[in-house]
Amino acid sequence: MYKITLALKYFLKRKVSYFAVLAVTLCVFIVVVVMTVMTGLYGEFKQKNYEITGDCVVGTDSLVGFAYYEDFIKILDQQKEISAVSPVIKSFALIRIRGSQSDQALEIMGIEPESFCKATGFEKTLFYNKNSVSEAFKPSGDPNLVGCMPGSALLYLDNIDFLNQIQVPMYTFSISCFPLTSKGALMDAGTGLVRTMNFYLSDISHSGLPRVDSSMIYLPFDHVQKLCGMDGSTKRTSFIHIKFQPETKLSKGCELVRSLWNSYSLEKQNESQAFLLETVTVQSWKEFRREAIAPMENEQAELIVMFGFVGLTTVFIVLVVFYMIISHKSKDIGILKSVGVSKLAVIELFSIFAFLIGLLSSIIGLLTGWLFLANINRLERWLDKKFGFELWDRSIYAIGDIPNRVNLTILLVIAAAAIFACLLGAFFPSWQAARKDPAEILQVNQL
Amino acid sequence: MSNDVLLKTEHLYKSYKMGPTRVKVLKGANITVRKGEFVAIIGASGSGKSTLLHILGALDRPDKGTVKFNNQDLNKLAARDLNKFRNKKVGFVFQFYHLLDELNILENVYLPVMAGTSVPGWFLRRKWAKNRAKELLEQFGLSERMTHKPYQLSGGERQRVAIGRALMNEPVLLLADEPTGNLDSVTGNSILEVLENLNKAGQTIVMVTHDERIAKRAGRIVKIVDGEIKNA
Numbered sequence: 001m002y003k004i005t006l007a008l009k010y011f012l013k014r015k016v017s018y019f020a021v022l023a024v025t026l027c028v029f030i031v032v033v034v035m036t037v038m039t040g041l042y043g044e045f046k047q048k049n050y051e052i053t054g055d056c057v058v059g060t061d062s063l064v065g066f067a068y069y070e071d072f073i074k075i076l077d078q079q080k081e082i083s084a085v086s087p088v089i090k091s092f093a094l095i096r097i098r099g100s101q102s103d104q105a106l107e108i109m110g111i112e113p114e115s116f117c118k119a120t121g122f123e124k125t126l127f128y129n130k131n132s133v134s135e136a137f138k139p140s141g142d143p144n145l146v147g148c149m150p151g152s153a154l155l156y157l158d159n160i161d162f163l164n165q166i167q168v169p170m171y172t173f174s175i176s177c178f179p180l181t182s183k184g185a186l187m188d189a190g191t192g193l194v195r196t197m198n199f200y201l202s203d204i205s206h207s208g209l210p211r212v213d214s215s216m217i218y219l220p221f222d223h224v225q226k227l228c229g230m231d232g233s234t235k236r237t238s239f240i241h242i243k244f245q246p247e248t249k250l251s252k253g254c255e256l257v258r259s260l261w262n263s264y265s266l267e268k269q270n271e272s273q274a275f276l277l278e279t280v281t282v283q284s285w286k287e288f289r290r291e292a293i294a295p296m297e298n299e300q301a302e303l304i305v306m307f308g309f310v311g312l313t314t315v316f317i318v319l320v321v322f323y324m325i326i327s328h329k330s331k332d333i334g335i336l337k338s339v340g341v342s343k344l345a346v347i348e349l350f351s352i353f354a355f356l357i358g359l360l361s362s363i364i365g366l367l368t369g370w371l372f373l374a375n376i377n378r379l380e381r382w383l384d385k386k387f388g389f390e391l392w393d394r395s396i397y398a399i400g401d402i403p404n405r406v407n408l409t410i411l412l413v414i415a416a417a418a419i420f421a422c423l424l425g426a427f428f429p430s431w432q433a434a435r436k437d438p439a440e441i442l443q444v445n446q447l
Numbered sequence: 448m449s450n451d452v453l454l455k456t457e458h459l460y461k462s463y464k465m466g467p468t469r470v471k472v473l474k475g476a477n478i479t480v481r482k483g484e485f486v487a488i489i490g491a492s493g494s495g496k497s498t499l500l501h502i503l504g505a506l507d508r509p510d511k512g513t514v515k516f517n518n519q520d521l522n523k524l525a526a527r528d529l530n531k532f533r534n535k536k537v538g539f540v541f542q543f544y545h546l547l548d549e550l551n552i553l554e555n556v557y558l559p560v561m562a563g564t565s566v567p568g569w570f571l572r573r574k575w576a577k578n579r580a581k582e583l584l585e586q587f588g589l590s591e592r593m594t595h596k597p598y599q600l601s602g603g604e605r606q607r608v609a610i611g612r613a614l615m616n617e618p619v620l621l622l623a624d625e626p627t628g629n630l631d632s633v634t635g636n637s638i639l640e641v642l643e644n645l646n647k648a649g650q651t652i653v654m655v656t657h658d659e660r661i662a663k664r665a666g667r668i669v670k671i672v673d674g675e676i677k678n679a
Contacts, residue, residue, distance in 0.1 A: 001569040002561035009549035335545045338506055339559040339612070340534025342527065439507035442541060443497065 003345060006332075007352035010325065020321040020357045020422075021364070027314045028365025028418050029372070031307055035410055036373055038303050040403020045296050048208045051121030053285040054084075056254050058261055059239030060279040063091055064184050065230050067273040069237045072264050076242060079260070081253055084118035084243040086111065089224045091177060091238070094194075095217060098172035106154070107216050108175065110224025113137060119241040125205040137220045139200040141170045146223060147202025148173055153214035155204065171201040173217070179229025182236065182273050187229040195227050211292065234273055250284055258282040311421050318354060318425025326350070326433045333433050334441030343434035350433065354426030358419035365418065366411050373404040452518075453620060453651055454480040454503060459512035461498055461674075472498045473509065474674035480620075480653055485646040487665035488655045495674040496655040497624055503653060504537045504622045505529045517619075534563040538613025542625035544605040546597040546612075553593040556580035556611040563616065576615075583611040587641065603634035610641060614650075621645065623654040627661055639664045 011017050060066050069087055076085045089110035094103040113136040117123040122133075126149070129136040137147035150173070176196040179187040186193055199219060207213055222231070230236035244253035265277040286293065326333075333346055372379075380402060383389045461473040472495040480486050480503075490496040501507040502514060505521050514521040516536065524532060538559075546555045560576040561569055569576075584590055587607040597605055606626060613621055623642065627635030643664060646652050654665060662668045670677040 001564070001566050002558060004566075005554070005561070006547070006549065013549050331545065332547055335547060336562065338504075338533060338539045338545070339562045340530045340532075341562050342530045345562075437507070439498070439501040442501075442506075442545060 002336075002341075003349040003352055007349055007356060010329070010353050011356045014325060014328075016321055016324055017353075017357060020318060021361050023317040023321075024314055024357060024361035024418055024422060025365040025368070027310050027317075027421075028362055028414060029369045031310055031414050031417075032366060032369030032406075032411065033372055033376075034303070035307070035414065036369070036406055037376075037403055038300065039407060039410065040405055042296055042300050044208075044403055046293060049289040049292055050285050051124060052207050052209070052212065053288055054086075054120040054241040055244045055250055056242040056257050056282065056284055057239050057288045058242065058257060058280060058282050059088075059237070060276075060281070062184075062238075062276075062279050063228075064180050064182055064276060065089060065228070065236035065238045066276040066280050067182065067234045067236045068264075068268050068271065068277070069240060070235065072261070073240060075260055075264060076240070076257070079256065081245055081248040081256055082242055083245045084115060086115035086119040086241045087221060087237040088116065088239045088241055089221060089228060089230060089237050091224065091228045093217075093227065094176040096174045096176075098174065098198075103176070108177070108224055108227070109216055109218050110221040110228075111218055112221045116241065119243040122205070125207045127204045127206065129203050136203050139170065139202040141200070145200045146197070146220060148175075148199035149203040149205045149218040150201070151213035151216045152204050152206035153210060154217065169201060173199045173201070175199060175217070175219070175227065177224075177227035177229075179227065181229065182232075182234070182276060195229075197223060197227060199223075209292065236273075236276070250286075254282060254284045311417060314418065314421040315425040318357065318422045319428060321357075322350065322354070322426045322429040325353075326429045330433065330436060330441050333436055334438040337438035338442065346434040347427070347430045350426050350430035351423055354422040354430075355419060358422030361422070362415035362418045366415060370406055370411075373406060376404050377401045451481045451483075452479055453482045453484075453516065454478075454653075455515045456499075456503070457513045457515075459499065459502060459509045459514070461495070461502065461507070461509050472674055473502075473512075475512070476671065476674060476676050478503075478669060478676050480651065482619075482651055483646070483649055485642070485652045485666040486654070487662035487668045488653065488671055489659060489662040489668055490655075490657065490671035492657060494671045496657075496671050499671065500622050500624050500653065500655045504539055504620075505532050506539070531563070534559055535616050536618055537620045537622055538616070538618040540606070540609050540613050540621065540623040540626045542628040544597070544602075544609045544629075546605060546608060548597055551594050551596055552584065552589065552600070552608050553577065553580050555597065555608055556583055556615055558612060559615045580611065580615065583614060584608070587611055601634070602630050603637060606630060606634075606638050607641065610638070610645075614645070619651060621650055621652045623652065625656055626654065627658075628656070635661070 058072070073085050073087060076082050091108055093106060093108045095106050096103045111122070113133045117133045123130050126133070126136060128140070135143075136149060139145050139147045174196060176194045178193060179195050181187050205213070205216070205218055225231040225235065225237075242253075242257060244250070261280065261282050265274075265280070268274050268277060336346065380390075456476060456478050459473045459476040460471070462469050462471045476495070476499055478488075478499070488496045488499060498507065502509050505524075508522065516532070521529070521532070547558065550558065557576040557580040560572060560579075564572055581590070581593065584593055587610065589604060589607060589611075592600060592604060597608070600608065626642070627638050630638060639661065642652055642654065646666070652665070656662050
């Protein structure tokens with residue numbers, strides 16, 4: 001009982017304890033804020049990648065694409081584990097906005113809006129046709145024209161929010177492609193090489209992923225098929241995007257598609273364009289978007305290392321504080337030992353003291369962190385308005401608000417880590433104190 | 448060893464390392480203390496009297512030699528038993544009182560009971576301990592000072608609190624290291640009176656002092672010269 005009593009009294013009556021609490025609180029606060037923001041950012045980034053991809057992708061990066069996809073889509077449609085399937089063509093094209101004097105090389109993506117929105121969360125990226133995806137390629141000015149949907153950054157729009165307030169502008173895009181045969185040769189060699197079509201702005205896609213929004217223009221699937229020369233007697237596509245039923249696990253679903261694809265490609269091995277099937281892979285959305293996600297994962301790993309250093313700093317702060325406290329309290333240790341207190345009990349006494357510092361710091365740090373996060377966006381807007389100081393560069397991180405959703409598990413882990421760091425920092429000085437010879441401490445000439 | 452012998456040491460040796468040299472403090476000290484005795488150990492500064500007292504109270508271990516308490520060799524006790532011995536069998540009174548600044552007077556007095564009891568045990572004994580501590584403080588004229596902090600008391604009052612703490616667990620042996628060394632003569636005299644009264648009530652006391660006048664208040668005087676007992 002004396003351990004709790006004394007630890008409490010040391011805690012309440014030693015000013016240095018408050019400095020320790022302040023230091024550990026600051027560490028907890030920093031970790032809570034940065035972890036919440038970065039975890040939110042990482043989670044949002046992954047979610048956005050998932051939304052433009054779906055659960056699983058069958059396809060090839062080859063510009064030639066692969067054949068016999070229609071029959072495979074029929075097979076996929078029959079599976080109870082699969083809820084939606086959509087073919088997609090990805091290629092490169094030269095694009096010129098009418099009135100402009102120069103072409104721009106960009107990526108084009110041919111989609112069937114209805115099936116693609118079922119297989120992915122693409123409709124969420126649209127401005128005008130979120131709730132009417134079948135109209136996505138119908139320009140509001142003239143629904144008989146063929147529409148296109150460029151990425152928001154392609155139109156150099158600094159503030160995309162204003163689009164909500166205006167009618168879709170009537171831009172015309174002239175898109176040229178080099179159609180390829182199934183063997184990869186130029187299809188129209190000797191006649192003109194390039195196929196060109198005009199498309200009219202019908203919507204704008206804002207996925208929140210800067211690389212996608214600045215390089216991609218979405219077009220109707222069958223038009224892209226023609227532009228790329230994939231519309232012959234044996235039609236071709238680049239990818240098939242698949243969405244699983246909610247109860248189907250990603251790994252199980254991908255396994256199923258993989259086995260279906262293996263059987264299907266074997267079945268088609270004697271067909272004339274069977275060689276195109278060799279480059280086709282079945283990937284989960286995480287594998288498909290690895291190039292985009294991996295740097296973010298690296299950033300998160302670096303963050304964890306940084307937090308490791310913050311934790312280490314906490315340990316050192318507590319260690320220094322405890323050395324200070326124990327050097328002032330060596331007389332007490334001698335007195336306690338003279339009344340029969342053991343070495344272990346001395347360690348326990350200072351561990352309780354450290355636990356109190358860790359507990360109080362965690363509570364204050366978590367509460368202030370939570371309060372700060374709850375107001376972080378309001379605070380940022382105020383700083384921006386008052387001083388023109390933008391805390392968060394949205395063009396880099398591609399998010400609307402700063403992520404501030406507090407994760408209870410993360411909070412508990414941070415609190416536990418802070419308490420552990422305090423106990424660790426207190427252990428060595430406590431252990432040294434416990435080893436002190438009471439006779440030596442209580443000698444008159446030692447006082 | 449006869450039944451009335453409480454404490455007996457044989458050929459105690461103790462040395463300390465001081466920088467590059469080793470200082471021999473005790474060089475074969477022998478002393479016997481009988482139950483109910485008030486023994487004063489007198490010696491010059493550095494003669495080894497405090498070291499001897501610490502060894503008698505198991506606060507320190509000798510390099511060589513034995514200390515028998517009620518015929519039990521303290522050297523053979525495990526650390527846990529030595530802690531128990533210090534908690535139950537002996538009470539220490541130091542020259543500088545050595546009270547815990549964070550605790551009030553009452554808490555300082557019942558500290559040995561808290562230290563020797565588990566948390567559930569403390570809840571069972573708490574009432575008894577507080578009453579016993581109050582009784583001791585009343586006995587030493589400190590009933591008005593129970594909630595005060597040590598720094599609010601005079602030297603003499605603090606030493607009486609320290610004696611109260613030493614007696615809290617009703618130890619067989621009270622060890623006092625220069626108990627009046629930090630007090631003026633009037634206050635020191637009152638502390639000696641307290642010790643005399645305790646001895647009259649049957650308490651065995653071993654007191655260390657360098658002052659012959661103070662030593663004369665004890666029932667028996669033992670001289671320590673250069674780490675050896677001259678008239679045990």
